[in-house]
Amino acid sequence: MSGLVPFNKKRRSLMSRDFDDFGDFYNMVDDLFNFNWPSKNNIASFRVDVQEDENKYLVEAELPGVDKNEVNIEINEGNLNISVKREENINEEKKNYIHKERRYSSMSRSIYLSDAKSEGIKANLENGVLKITVPKESKPNNSVKIDIE
Numbered sequence: 203m204s205g206l207v208p209f210n211k212k213r214r215s216l217m218s219r220d221f222d223d224f225g226d227f228y229n230m231v232d233d234l235f236n237f238n239w240p241s242k243n244n245i246a247s248f249r250v251d252v253q254e255d256e257n258k259y260l261v262e263a264e265l266p267g268v269d270k271n272e273v274n275i276e277i278n279e280g281n282l283n284i285s286v287k288r289e290e291n292i293n294e295e296k297k298n299y300i301h302k303e304r305r306y307s308s309m310s311r312s313i314y315l316s317d318a319k320s321e322g323i324k325a326n327l328e329n330g331v332l333k334i335t336v337p338k339e340s341k342p343n344n345s346v347k348i349d350i351e
Contacts, residue, residue, distance in 0.1 A: 248286070250311050259315050259336040266330035275325055275334060280318050282336065285310035317341055 253260040263284055265273065274285045287308045294301040319337040326333050 247309050248311065250284070250313065252313060252315075257338050257340075259318065259334075259338065261313065261332075261334040261336065263311070263332040263334075264330060265327065265332050268327070268330070270327045273327065273332065275323075277315075277318060277320055277323065277336070280315050282313045282315055282318065282334070283310060284312075284332070284334075 249264045251262045253262075261282065261284075265286060268286055268288070272286055272288050274283075274287070276283045285308065288306070290303075290305040292301065292303040315336055317338045319339045322337045324335045
């Protein structure tokens with residue numbers, strides 16, 4: 203709502219309507235171009251925590267209000283992809299009032315787990331927290347000590 207009222211951030215006061223001084227005009231233009239446009243940080247996303255154990259990874263994603271039917275989990279060559287697609291339709295009809303609203307949103311996160319096994323992955327969504335247990339592949343130690351001549 204404050205965007206509708208001319209507000210000068212430099213003076214922290216409402217601007218006067220008479221533009222005799224060009225300083226007020228330039229401050230108003232500065233305020234216009236310093237508006238916080240949606241950036242990469244404002245895009246809807248979800249938090250992900252990854253814990254590593256000797257034989258598994260534990261991935262926790264915060265998904266409050268999300269149903270398990272809206273979540274898709276895939277793993278491909280070590281890339282664990284968690285995506286959420288939501289579609290909401292609201293239809294209200296009262297007396298002379300009709301309200302219709304549609305909203306569609308999607309979010310996804312990818313995490314690279316270098317030695318993740320494709321089999322045996324378990325996922326559980328409870329109280330808005332998605333927990334994914336990814337077993338690790340045991341890779342043989344192929345390192346060889348090389349002597350210097």
